[in-house]
Amino acid sequence: MNTMQNTKQTQHNDSLLRFMTCGSVDDGKSTLIGRLLFDTKTILADTLTQISNTSKKRGMQAVDLSLLTDGLQAEREQGITIDVAYRYFSTGTRKYIIADAPGHEQYTRNMVTAASTANLAIILIDARRGVLTQTRRHSYLAHLVGIQHIVVAVNKMDLINYDQAVYDKICADYLAFATEIGLQRDSHDIRFIPMSALNGDMLVDRLENMPWYTGETLLEMLEKAPASDIDQCEEFRFPVQFVCRPHASSDATLHDFRGFMGRIESGDIAVGDAVTVLPNGYQSKVKAIQLGAAQLQSAQTEQSVTLLLEDEIDTSRGDMIVKTGSNIAPVKNIEAFVCWLSETPLSPARTYVIRHTTRESKAKVDVISYKIDVNTLEQQATTDLKMNDIARMSFKLAQPLMVDSYTTNRATGAFIVIDESTNNTVGAGMII
Amino acid sequence: MTTKQPLSHLDWLEAEAIHILREVAGQCANPALLFSGGKDSLCILRLAEKAFRPGKFPFPLMHIDTGHNYQEVIDFRDLRATELGERLIVRSVEDSMKRGTVVLKTPDEPRNKHQSVTLLEAIEEFGFDCCIGGARRDEEKARAKERIMSFRDEFGQWDPKNQRPELWNLYNARSHKGENIRAFPISNWTEMDVWQYIERENLSLPSIYFSHHRDVVMRDGAIVPVNVPLADGGVVNPPKAGEEIINMQVRFRTVGDITCTAPVISDADTVSKIVLETATTTITERGATRLDDQTSDASMEQRKKEGYF
Numbered sequence: 118m119n120t121m122q123n124t125k126q127t128q129h130n131d132s133l134l135r136f137m138t139c140g141s142v143d144d145g146k147s148t149l150i151g152r153l154l155f156d157t158k159t160i161l162a163d164t165l166t167q168i169s170n171t172s173k174k175r176g177m178q179a180v181d182l183s184l185l186t187d188g189l190q191a192e193r194e195q196g197i198t199i200d201v202a203y204r205y206f207s208t209g210t211r212k213y214i215i216a217d218a219p220g221h222e223q224y225t226r227n228m229v230t231a232a233s234t235a236n237l238a239i240i241l242i243d244a245r246r247g248v249l250t251q252t253r254r255h256s257y258l259a260h261l262v263g264i265q266h267i268v269v270a271v272n273k274m275d276l277i278n279y280d281q282a283v284y285d286k287i288c289a290d291y292l293a294f295a296t297e298i299g300l301q302r303d304s305h306d307i308r309f310i311p312m313s314a315l316n317g318d319m320l321v322d323r324l325e326n327m328p329w330y331t332g333e334t335l336l337e338m339l340e341k342a343p344a345s346d347i348d349q350c351e352e353f354r355f356p357v358q359f360v361c362r363p364h365a366s367s368d369a370t371l372h373d374f375r376g377f378m379g380r381i382e383s384g385d386i387a388v389g390d391a392v393t394v395l396p397n398g399y400q401s402k403v404k405a406i407q408l409g410a411a412q413l414q415s416a417q418t419e420q421s422v423t424l425l426l427e428d429e430i431d432t433s434r435g436d437m438i439v440k441t442g443s444n445i446a447p448v449k450n451i452e453a454f455v456c457w458l459s460e461t462p463l464s465p466a467r468t469y470v471i472r473h474t475t476r477e478s479k480a481k482v483d484v485i486s487y488k489i490d491v492n493t494l495e496q497q498a499t500t501d502l503k504m505n506d507i508a509r510m511s512f513k514l515a516q517p518l519m520v521d522s523y524t525t526n527r528a529t530g531a532f533i534v535i536d537e538s539t540n541n542t543v544g545a546g547m548i549i
Numbered sequence: 550m551t552t553k554q555p556l557s558h559l560d561w562l563e564a565e566a567i568h569i570l571r572e573v574a575g576q577c578a579n580p581a582l583l584f585s586g587g588k589d590s591l592c593i594l595r596l597a598e599k600a601f602r603p604g605k606f607p608f609p610l611m612h613i614d615t616g617h618n619y620q621e622v623i624d625f626r627d628l629r630a631t632e633l634g635e636r637l638i639v640r641s642v643e644d645s646m647k648r649g650t651v652v653l654k655t656p657d658e659p660r661n662k663h664q665s666v667t668l669l670e671a672i673e674e675f676g677f678d679c680c681i682g683g684a685r686r687d688e689e690k691a692r693a694k695e696r697i698m699s700f701r702d703e704f705g706q707w708d709p710k711n712q713r714p715e716l717w718n719l720y721n722a723r724s725h726k727g728e729n730i731r732a733f734p735i736s737n738w739t740e741m742d743v744w745q746y747i748e749r750e751n752l753s754l755p756s757i758y759f760s761h762h763r764d765v766v767m768r769d770g771a772i773v774p775v776n777v778p779l780a781d782g783g784v785v786n787p788p789k790a791g792e793e794i795i796n797m798q799v800r801f802r803t804v805g806d807i808t809c810t811a812p813v814i815s816d817a818d819t820v821s822k823i824v825l826e827t828a829t830t831t832i833t834e835r836g837a838t839r840l841d842d843q844t845s846d847a848s849m850e851q852r853k854k855e856g857y858f
Contacts (some may be wrong), residue, residue: 133558141648204687207741227714229716230714233716358574359571417566421571475572535721541722
């Protein structure tokens, strides 16, 4: 076992998928991740020897793959996972980034954090226990944070004799509840899979215990899911991060160089396109697009580039370049679902800083409409927000922000709330 | 609308890293880029060129030198800084020893962990509010939970229980005076990604990354280079009594302090051969090459708490 050959491929043109796993300790989440890493040959011999020794020390018969995701000393002491961990594997056609979030209710904020960069969520259900309160919570949060692709993994099939009837019932239960919360309507892609992470059934290998299941294995689903940067809004949004004005006296050609540097958060852009710079509304055309030394004719979502415009326009960090005619305008009040992340509750009396794309504004609470019980999805009246609470609320802003709704654009619909006294990130918002 | 092609994983990782570097430049008043001459920091230099040219880098390069670095790497460090025309600051653990802020238990004690002290002194000297580093989350499990913008208190300490939540690509690099942010633009890269990027970008590297002959001894199962010459004419890592010196064909997978970095047996003398070797290796980068991380399961976590990168 410890001389396993690693068969990672070396192609350079793999796409990339970011996904998260939702589940509690008992659902076998760590085993699932360990199994994916192990069966894709990501685990190298020395790591395997390490966990194999630990397994023996703990008196286990076989190697406990869940030890691969064993966390920090601080966590091991408490026997819990307290933070999101990131793991990597590659199949030769695709690179994967897993956000591994603890599933307990106390860690709603970690689930929201993990979900914020994921495009696909694997929601684990213990086949013996079916759809539980926590399944509802995980599904609702994945939905709230805009994950388009959900894989419902019914795990521990080995403990119910791989019984198809039980699996079918769980799928039906889940669909009924997904319909109830609007998940099925808004999220176009919900898939089900029976598995045993412990034995490896239906993860990377199909094995022979469930001939009645003819659908894709988990890895096949992951390989076919749209790449992370494809799943995005088509409106061009370019928040300016940095303005490059070299003023190089030694090079006269650079004297008038004015490059607007940033990452294309959505859409695409080509040389010659008419653009508007917000919030001031100046108009110009794209003269050139640069990526390092390369001159591009066009650029797309997620690329970090430098834009040069035809006209000399006074533009700085925090401005946003959009295509002329695009339906977006500066606003000074935003309504959003906000997840509170800090141990210090939200105070409606205080002024916070909101960071949205590359722009910041002072902000005060306007109205808190209600908070949501993440287990029952009931709306409750409230005047404050504590850690892990999620509320529908609005903020008044000192500076205008250029926003889209989160459901149409995850990049320009998202913001974080910062407490200036500690500089901590205390809230995460998704604009309605 | 035209059908979009997804970015390749290297293009995606590059775009993310450039975005992070520009966020540091946009949010921090006085950042620095930690540059050792090693492969990860060489990737970051290329990323910084793509992020900021034709302008100058909005930060100086800084190296914390243990005094026990391979001469090839130090020469390469200086050459690269000159080629780029960027300012290089070097602060050395030996100066901290002279000041008495670093005290070695024994003269041959590895100095890697003492870099933390010198780094904190340099941060204070220059008033840096952010240091950009080349750490990756795949290196070690204490790093798997590291933020891209990692907050350190006035003592440079990393408190895993008190890190800022990091959502979307909305990084929070704010700090009060005296506090510090460590920014890791290649957090999401693996060792393989680094080598593939070096190959694609045709980056030059210090010669010791490639296969070469070297005098070594076998010690506790590791290959230990011996009698390594230093710039000042000294020599480190003498063999212990009874150890047999062998001349082996090796290369370094990771480059650091001579006393705690071990090479691997290899005949890979080009980047493409190294990419192949990386694809078929059975040992992790740190497992194979770092003599200092094996002391305890949690030694990296411990050192990070003490202000290490």
